[in-house]
Amino acid sequence: MSEQAIDSARAESIRKALGYYKVMSIVAGVALFILCVVVFIHYVLHNPKPSETWSPIHGILYFVYVLSTANLGFKVGWSLPRMIRIMLVGFVPVLPFIVEPKVAREVEGQLAAGSLSA
């Protein structure tokens, strides 16, 4: 297998990981938004039922988001603090929607410049 083939395979796997991360970032952002709504319903409107249903689902979706972040981070070569920071973004309302395009643009730029697959 030539160097070129390895590099294009790596770029392909990074592209896949990025797609996975982008989807999970949006899913986690939406799940967090719904969580805020059900927490409001729980503590302000005193109805714990929606939060009982949604909280565990949010937990699972957040974990999948963390997996997708690690998957991308390891392939791109992010530092551990950066990976942890991006994982924690999933805990801050609205932030996933801001960070996701930035990360996507950065990784796509690196792919285009060949600085990852060189």
Next chain:
Amino acid sequence: MLRTALRPRWLGLLALVVVVMVTFTMLGLWQLNVARDKGRAEAVRAAPQRPVAALTTVVQPQAQFPADGSGRRVTATGRYDAAGQVLVTPRLLDGRRGYWVVTPLVVEGTGARLAVVRGFVTDPAAATRPPATGPVMVTGSLAPAESPTEGAALPAGQLGSVDLADLVNRWGGQIYNAFVFATAERPDVTTGTTASAGIVRVPPPPPVGGGLALRNAGYAVQWWVFALFALYMWWRMVRDEHEREQSPARPAPAPQKVRKEVTDV
């Protein structure tokens, strides 16, 4: 790979990972306890609302105590075998030390004996035996057998616990692996007559066991999953560095940079 893992910076990071794992494991245990407490509270809350069932549909003679039987309200019809009455001591009721009055009920239909806690007395002499009248319908709360106790020998006719293995030897025949805290009898042969006015009913204890509150059980599992994930992250970073060293073709990040990042965490 092992040699990579044993380098000081990876060992240091592993120590951090272990701290995270221990913390997450404990948080998971805490949530598991919350799940148990909530499940028990739910069982306590639901117990009086569950319909009263006939004893014969809940538990069979000599058979295992049903998993959801604790605190179950049941009715049993039969005749008291007054000769088999025993006292269980020491027991407390409202801070007073005394005796549980336990009388076997020969259950109609099966002929097996059911231990019935008819009430509580402070003086053994007050524990009059039920009159040999017709059938009695007992309503009460079901409980699993108590463990045998050891200790100083008690006077004849007294036991340290509702130990059904001991009782079956005294009573003979078949026995139910359960006992009942009587809350009512029809006719009331225990508190309804002046002859036995010294006996007071024992309020059934809250049921033991109960299920898990699913939401908190889910949180517990999630904490443990994250604990394992922290370990996976560490292993994956070690493996990546190991692989970079094995294939020099791929550009490795400067080692000092990695060290700086590790101390950043």
